[in-house]
Amino acid sequence: MLKAIIFDYDDTLVQTRKTRYKTISNLALEEFKYKINVKEIDAAWGLPADDFLIKLFGKFTSDLNLIWKLYLEYSIKDKNVPHDSSFEFIEKYQKFLNIGIVTSSSEKVVLRELNELNINLDYFFFIQTSDYTNVHKPDPNVFLPINEKLTFNNIQKNEVIYIGDSPSDFYSSTKFGYNFLGIAHDPRYKDFFLNENINFVENFNDLEKYIVEMQNYA
Structure with missing residues (x-):
């Protein structure tokens, strides 16, 4: 589950x-x-x-x-721009699931951008930036800090899915033991997902359909 x-x-x-x-x-x-x-x-x-x-x-x-x-x-x-429905999805599903972020970006950038976008930080149980670890994707140990939070809440690796847009997201998360779903907003890594037979969606509307099929959260 x-x-x-x-x-x-x-x-x-x-x-x-x-x-x-x-x-x-x-x-x-x-x-x-x-x-x-x-x-x-x-x-x-x-x-x-x-x-x-x-x-x-x-x-x-x-x-x-x-x-x-x-x-x-x-x-x-140059204000950053959300992908369509990305934070609407998070606002909705944080009621049912633990939602987190793992990124190689710096905390000062990510938190500033989320505040500029008026995103409620309480939607996330943890926002892990490059400041939290000395290793980074594609090293699977990048997930150790956030996984400690999940373990504290009795959530196992097989109950987690990592969603990212690149090969390093796939390799790091699956080697760590998480499930992975690609998101191909543009063609950059779509061929990689197809050639490696990796599950992926192309936008957040499709992501919602994927999650609903898994969990029937509609």
């Missing part, structure tokens, strides 16, 4: 890639007079927050505090 859903954050709940490519491009051009290209951003995407910023901007300065200051200033100008 399903008792908990854990979500990836970036590109699963919110359209971070689309939003932050603009942020990163503007920051690089305006602060460092550098026209960054998509391949450079792609190469850093998915890294833990500090490593992500160092890979992008470390060639210009070794001052991580400065990079963070600039990134936060620029990201405020």
Whole structure:
């Protein structure tokens, strides 16, 4: 029986890639007079927050505090955008299930964005960011902090499903012992899910149908 859903954050709940490519491009051009290209951003995407910023901007300065200051200033100008019905789904199903987040993004970014979107943080039993562990996806041990919370509530691994958009989400969660469901908002990893015969949905309306079929929560 399903008792908990854990979500990836970036590109699963919110359209971070689309939003932050603009942020990163503007920051690089305006602060460092550098026209960054998509391949450079792609190469850093998915890294833990500090490593992500160092890979992008470390060639210009070794001052991580400065990079963070600039990134936060620029990201405020570009509000992140939820995927359709993502938080409506969470608002509804947090009444029946434990809902959590595990992300490689930093707490200061994720909590600020959720507050900007007027999301009730009480919907989540735990929001685990990069600040909570020294390991990150695809390392399965990334789930140790949140799993400790679940174990305290007598929830077993086979009663948990992790929902994410990338191969690293799949490998880390299944190696840890969780169930996995892909979400393919765009074609980026759809072929991966198809080729590996991994269950996936394409949006939150389909996710609701999937959960209802599993649990009859309608």
